[in-house]
Amino acid sequence: MSLIMINSLVKEYNGASDVVRACDKISCTIEKSEFIAVMGPSGSGKSTLLSIMGGLNHPTNGEVIIDGLDIYSLAIEQLADFRREYIGFVFQSFQLIPYLTVLENVMLPLAVTDYSNKQQMEISAEILNRVGLYDKMHRLPNQLSGGEQERVAIARCLINRPPIVLADEPTGNLDSLTGIEIMELFQSLNAEGQTVIMVTHNPENAEFAGRIIQLKDGKIAA
Amino acid sequence: MKLYHIAKNSFFRRKTRMVFLILGLLIAISTVVTLITITRTMQEDIAVKLDEFGANILILPKSDNLSLSYGGMNVSGFSFNTNELNDTAIPKIRTIKNSENISIIAPKLLNVGKVQQQEVLVAGVNFDEEIRIKKWWSLIGNIPKQKGEAVIGAEVKNKLKLGLNRTVKINKKIFSIVGVLEETGSQDDGLIFIDLREAQELFNKPQMLSLIEVSALCYNCPIEEIVRQTSEILPAAKVVAVRQTIKNKMDTMHRFESFTIGISVIILLVGALIVFTTMSSSVSERKREIGIFRALGFRQKHVLNIVLLEGFFVSFITGFFGYFVGLLISGFTAPVLGVTTFSLSIDPVLLLGATLLSIIIGTGSSFYPAYKASRLDPSFALRTL
Structure with missing residues (x-):
């Protein structure tokens, strides 16, 4: 069975004067350990599709089945538990909590788990070491460069060891050299068996992916 | 975290x-x-300032008989009453639940004494308490410190032609006048004050009291509650709240x-x-x-x-x-x-x-x-x- 199965997914938003259909009967499957790039022009429904796959945005119609679980049949709090266990988000513009240090930002998903402080520190330190930020763990996000902030965001998304990483324009705010570094990091994660689904405008980034899903007007174009 | x-x-x-x-x-x-x-x-x-106006609770013997008047309040006729007050009431008052609100307890024995062939009301008091409860008193001389000393009211001084450092014979016992009250406008002007113990001996009323004046600091306590508690502990006495003072205070x-x-x-x-x-x-x-x-x-x-x-x-x-x-x-x-x-x-x-x-x-x-x-x-x- 595929890790992710999307069947006839429809998402409509109420616009100012009419209904906007962001996803129009999208169906697709994603296997475990795939590295997918979701591409398409602005307004094609990429980010909406990503948020629906992440359990953040209820679809108007259709179903999203992840690891055999129809995630939108879950109650609100169970859906939160699902996100914690299955999904790691890397947001555009990092989305770090400004008043928490690098270490605390990385530990954030563990704050609602049963891990002790010591365990949380050990796991976080290990991941920060991997992304090369061990020495900067006590800094606040505004004391880091863009690339470093992105690496913190990636470390945070990996802390729970989620089966799926969803990344929305992860290099959108980075220079090209740093962007490549980040993409290499995603590639190495994928090489270790991590499923990565990435929304991007950048064809160079898409080259790192194993498969590209092209969206146009809310539909899969290719 | x-x-x-x-x-x-x-x-x-x-x-x-x-x-x-x-x-x-x-x-x-x-x-x-x-x-x-x-x-x-x-x-x-x-x-504290209102308490300077004096007692707000009076404890009197229960009586059906005629009464003497004292300080504008009725005092039971001690000669005929059936339930007389005595010294044992004072420590009992200190044991009530709201005893911390009790500020001053001033017991009194009132009796008519013979002075220069005239009848004069004599009050046996504890001077230390009396001075505290009657802050308006203005005394020429001193308060009695030992036996055989007395304080007289302004009217007694004038009518009986007495004065400071002179003596007065009450029921054949001689007292030195060590203090004279300036006019108060109250019945205190017509009284002779002597020590309570001496008064009890003089009038052959050992341990007897005519009334007890109590000043209670009642800013955080209902005076009625103190009256009730005191009545319970002194069932033979009549405990009265001086309503007007309390009402204004409250x-x-x-x-x-x-x-x-x-x-x-x-x-x-x-x-x-x-x-x-x-x-x-x-x-x-x-x-x-x-x-x-x-x-x-x-x-x-x-x-x-x-x-x-x-x-x-x-x-x-x-x-x-x-x-x-x-x-x-x-x-x-x-x-x-x-x-x-x-x-x-x-x-x-x-x-x-x-x-x-x-x-x-x-x-x-x-x-x-x-x-x-x-x-x-x-x-x-x-x-x-």
């Missing part, structure tokens, strides 16, 4: 917002503490209390409104942050707890320090308001009360913003996704 770490860091590292929030609530709590402290001190001050105090409560409620409402609006706007500003929490798998109750914990931190710190700020302000304000009895001492009950009140207001006012935050749609909150 646990939820309270997030709340604590949000609280301590987002200084500008927290300074305004703390200031808003701190001003409210410290103002209320100031009002309560000042009003309480003023009440005590007034109670009215004054209640006016102060009502004023304090009214102002405090308004100030606390303003404080609650400040917390509510600040927390609400904070939640609106933090939609993105709340969206991140929710995306990372925080349940609604986790978000609710974070916001409530922040409210708790603010209100706890504010309540605790607000008390001390209020106390300091009271220290500066009390002399300006003419309160002379103020002392800068910590009242643990008020400290606890201020902290608890602050927590109730701060956390209570944060509840709706916290609830709103927890119900935020994560996809709406995270516009970037």
Whole structure:
């Protein structure tokens, strides 16, 4: 069975004067350990599709089945538990909590788990070491460069060891050299068996992916 | 890291917002503490001053017979009563539940004595207590310190042609006049005061009393309750509250209390409104942050707890320090308001009360913003996704 199965997914938003259909009967499957790039022009429904796959945005119609679980049949709090266990988000513009240090930002998903402080520190330190930020763990996000902030965001998304990483324009705010570094990091994660689904405008980034899903007007174009 | 770490860091590292929030609530709590402290001190001050007007409880023997009049109040005719008072009543009064409110107990034996072939009312008193309960007395000379000494009223002095350092024979016993009262306008002017024990011996009424005057500091106690407790412990006596004095005293105090409560409620409402609006706007500003929490798998109750914990931190710190700020302000304000009895001492009950009140207001006012935050749609909150 595929890790992710999307069947006839429809998402409509109420616009100012009419209904906007962001996803129009999208169906697709994603296997475990795939590295997918979701591409398409602005307004094609990429980010909406990503948020629906992440359990953040209820679809108007259709179903999203992840690891055999129809995630939108879950109650609100169970859906939160699902996100914690299955999904790691890397947001555009990092989305770090400004008043928490690098270490605390990385530990954030563990704050609602049963891990002790010591365990949380050990796991976080290990991941920060991997992304090369061990020495900067006590800094606040505004004391880091863009690339470093992105690496913190990636470390945070990996802390729970989620089966799926969803990344929305992860290099959108980075220079090209740093962007490549980040993409290499995603590639190495994928090489270790991590499923990565990435929304991007950048064809160079898409080259790192194993498969590209092209969206146009809310539909899969290719 | 646990939820309270997030709340604590949000609280301590987002200084500008927290300074305004703390200031808003701190001003409210410290103002209320100031009002309560000042009003309480003023009440005590007034109670002490009102007590200078004399006794507010009279204890008399129960009697169906004729009575003598004393101080504008009826005193039972001790010669004929069936339930006489005696010295044992005094320690009993000190054992009532509200005994800490009893300020002065002044027992008296009144008896008609023969002086220069005339009948004069003689009062046996404990001079130390009598001087305290009758603060309006102005005495020329001294109060009796030993046996055989007496104080006379102004009328006795004039009618019997007596004076300071002279002697007076009462029922064949000679007393030195060591003090003369200046005119009081009361029945005290027509009395001769001698020591209670001597009076009991002189009139052959060992341990007997005609009445007991009691002054109770009643700013925080219902005088009726003291009367009831005293009546219970002295079933053979008639315990009477001097209504007018008490009524005026209580009215004054209640006016102060009502004023304090009214102002405090308004100030606390303003404080609650400040917390509510600040927390609400904070939640609106933090939609993105709340969206991140929710995306990372925080349940609604986790978000609710974070916001409530922040409210708790603010209100706890504010309540605790607000008390001390209020106390300091009271220290500066009390002399300006003419309160002379103020002392800068910590009242643990008020400290606890201020902290608890602050927590109730701060956390209570944060509840709706916290609830709103927890119900935020994560996809709406995270516009970037």
